[in-house]
Amino acid sequence: MSHSPRQELEVSIPLVFTLATVLTGVIYAIFLERRQTYLGTLLYDRGFTQVAVVFFAGIVLSFTILKFVKLQREFFALRENWVAVDLDWHDPQSPLLFRLQERLLADGSAIARRCARAIAAYIHSGNRKAAAELALDDSSFYLSASESSYSLPRILVxxxxxLGFIGTVIGISQAVTGFSGFLEEAGEIDQIKEGIGTVTSGLAVAFDTTLVALFLSVLVMIPLVLVERFESRLLLAIDIYLNDRLLPRFKDSGTPLENEQLTQAIDAAIARHLPSPEALIDPARTYAERAAEVLSQTFIAQLNTVQTQHERLIEKLDNLQEKTLEERQAFELSFSENEENYRQAIADLITEINGTYRKVSAEMEAGNRAIAQNLIQQAEKIGDRLEHASKSLDSRIALLEKSKTNIAQILELQERLDKNLRSISRDGHIEAVLEEIREHLAELKPLLKQLNKPRRITLVETEDKIE
Structure with a gap:
């Protein structure tokens, strides 16, 4: 079977489908006579999804088996010695190297073809670097091809x-439909039994399809993962073989020649396009002399200008210093002339301030004395008036107490008269006398009430003398 480049580890998809179809047919043929068993019931009586699940599992299993066979063959090929020791590896154009490359390319194994491609790169380039780069690219291509080859089985897993869940949905749908029909037609025992059988068969389809699908997915997924890891180890072993046993034999002879050629080309370009150093010295010397002359003349002119400005500045500073000295002397003279006048004015001002202070102090003392005497006199007058008012108040209070005593005696007398009158009225002898006494008492009552009223005493303070 022919392969495209870098696809030595690929598995033929038509062959995989053929093997899966055969495997599915064999399984169903084996259980055809055993349909009454549990496995036969799972395969034949649980819907079309079981066939699809078994077929998909057969595809994954066939792919895994074919892949494992190829990888095992490559591991056996890796144990062989593909690198001849007696060859002249330092000569990329050696006929023996050409024949070795053709023999390896004709071999169908991945290790042989990768070695052949590395040797071909060494023959065409003549250095080890190109062969190493091609080997690295080969490794990347093989890894990508390996990843893509597992796309179909991963999708099927x-x-x-x-598919098992789809069968579950179908089974539950059948069970629900059968149960609804059973409820509508349930009338006799036989119908009830038939309806219950329909419901249970639908539920059996629902759970059995999921069971078979999950079991087969686990069954085919584990070998697939192991084979994928096995292939990764094979690719790593091939890379190690190339880096350790083939590439070190190549001679890296291209770099010194290239460096020498590059140096010669640079020297030739410099000699062709650039003038000689002798041709550049005279113009440079002439230019330097002219530049130095112009620079010296310019420097001298600038120096003269700076010197002139410096002399002018010094002259201005001298004039300013003379004016400052004259103004200072004039100020000192004026200050010495006016110093005596300033002292006399200050002494007069101090004398005037002292006189004013004494005068103000005397006036304030006299005013304070007059105010104090006036306050003392007013206090004495107020004391006399308060004492006189106190005596008058005491006399009036005594009169009030005496009036109170008289009123109490009058009230007591009235009470006694009332008692006597009551006793006399009980005796009934002198009614006329009593009537007269009552009239006199009636006349005395307003006076007694007037005397019995409370009194208010008000003290009024005036500026007039008390007589």
Whole structure:
């Protein structure tokens, strides 16, 4: 079977489908006579999804088996010695090297073809670097091809449980439909039994399809993962073989020649396009002399200008210093002339301030004395008036107490008269006398009430003398 480049580890998809179809047919043929068993019931009586699940599992299993066979063959090929020791590896154009490359290319194993491609790169380039780069590219291509080759089985492993869930949905739908029909037609015992059988068969389909799908997905996924890891180890072993046993034999002879050629080309370009150093010295010397002359003349002119400005500045500073000295002397003279006048004015001002202070102090003392005497006199007058008012108040209080005593005696007398009158009225002898006494008492009552009223005493303070 022919392969495209870098696809030595690929598995033929038509062959995989053929093997899966044969495997599915064999399984169903084996259980055809055993349909009454549990496994036969799972395969034949649980819907079309079981066939699809078994077929998908057969595809994954066939792919895994074919892949494992190829990888095992490559591991056996890796144990052989593909690198001849007696060859002249330092000569990329050696006929023996050409024949070795053709023999390796004709071999169908991945290790032989990778060695052949590395040798071909060494023959065409003549250095080890190009061969190493091609070997690295080969490794990347093989890894990518390995990843892509597992796309189909991974999809199928993912799809197998989904088919089981689809069967579950179909079974539950059948059970629900049968149960609803059973409720509508349930009338006799036989009909009830038949309806219950329909419901249970639908539930059996629902759970059995999921069971088979999950079991087969686990069954085919584990070998697939192991084979994928086995292939990764094979690719790593091939890379190690190339780096350790083939590439070190190549001679890296291209770099010194290239460096020498590059140096010669640079020297030739410099000699062709640039003038000689002798041709550049005279113009440079002339230019330097002219530049130095112009620079010296310019420097001298600038120096003269700076010197002139400096002399002018010094002259201005001298004039300013003379004016400052004259103004200072004039100020000192004026200050010495006016110093005596300033002292006399200050002494007069101090004398005037002292006189004013004494005068103000005397006036304040006299005013304070007059105010104090006036306050003392007013206090004495107020004391006399308060004492006189106190005596008058005491006399009036005594009169009030005496009036109170008289009123109490009058009230007591009235009470006694009332008692006597009551006793006399009980005796009934002198009614006329009593009538007269009552009239006199009636006349005395207003006076007694007037005397019995409370009195208010008000003290009024005036500026007039008390007589």
């Amino acid at each position: 993912w799809a197998i449980p989904l």
